[in-house]
Amino acid sequence: MYKCCIFDLDGTLVNSIYALKQSVDQTLQHFGLGPVSIEDTKRFVGDGYKRLIERSLKAYGDPELTHYEEALTVYNEVFKECCLYRVEAYEGIPELLSFLKEQGIFCTVLSNKPHQRTLDNVSHVFAPGTFDRVYGERESQGIRKKPAPDGVNALIRELGLEKSQCLYLGDTNTDMETGQNAQVDTAGVLWGFRGREELEGFHPRLLAAHPMDVKEFIKDVNHIE
Template sequence: MYRLCIFDLDGTLLNTVYALTYVTNLTLDAFGLRHVTPEETKRIVGNGYRMQMKRALVLAGDEKLVHYEASLPIYMENFSKYCLKDVEPYDGIRELLASLKEMGVHVAVLSNKPHEQAIVNIETFFGKGYFDVVRGEQAGTPKKPAPDGAFAICRELGIKQEECLYLGDTNTDMETGLNAGMDTVGVLWGFRDREELEGCHPQYIVAHPSEVAEIVKKKNESHGRME
């Protein structure tokens, strides 16, 4: 039975690619480097902003990462101002969340986005307290694909790992679910393609949020019949 769904944020709940691209390019401007495109952004995000900037700098021509350390505070300053630029929920996400709540399933967010910005993103589009738990990157907790954040959410809600469904759009997310011993769902509306997701062998791959509601419904109905 699934009692909890943990969602990745960027590329799963919210389409943040234009905000991430804009902030990255503002940072690259500080060093006179060329911009990255939204399609390039989709490939460089997912492992936290530090790795994102490393990858962006290499793409922009700074292969020796001369500007890496200087880029980090600039990125965070820009991100604090523009983390909501052109952000919007993916089609069907609001309906999926409503369906899960109707079924009595808890919902949580686990992101490698800095914690404060993760909170701002979620509360802006879904309201304060809509999710049971929201966790961004926090000092002392290893980033995904380490399972520590997922474990912390389960402990906070008193839910076992095997009762959790983990949803995301990248190999980092699939590895997180696997490392946490949770069933995983790869979503195709986000930043990466089917081939990347299939390479991590998730239990499910879905093309639309409505499919997730059906997965949870069938699983929980089956559990009820077995009881």
């Protein structure tokens, strides 16, 4: 029986691709580079902002990463202003979260986005109290970024749960690897930034085309009428 759902943020709970592209575009523009395409943005995200900037620079005119360190600083300043640009919940997510709360299932967020920006996104889109825990990147506290299992393991400890009681949901290979590394069940969501083929390769417990697929899956596993 599942007692907790651990959600990735970008591409899983919220469509933030326009905010991410806007932030990368303004960063690259500072060096006379870019803009980055939507499709490349979807491919470059998922492993934290440092890898996002590294991949963007390499693909858009700075293969030697000459501007890398300065670009990180620029991006962090730009992202403070752009992180909520056109960010919204995916269709069906509010209904899924309401169902989980009704069933007494913990709802948590675990993102590689900087922690404060994660909090900003969640508070901008969702009502207070929607989630029991919300965590972004916390490497300064000794919790490695996904796909390391640290964040998942910390949540499980905090909530006093067993691994078998948790379902990790995400839209990228990083998310599937996170679930595998933490030894919890995974659900790959197909409405986000990556495709079926990438997620299928990790053999998740569920491949969901819509949030209501997750609801029906949990109803089945938890024997809910």
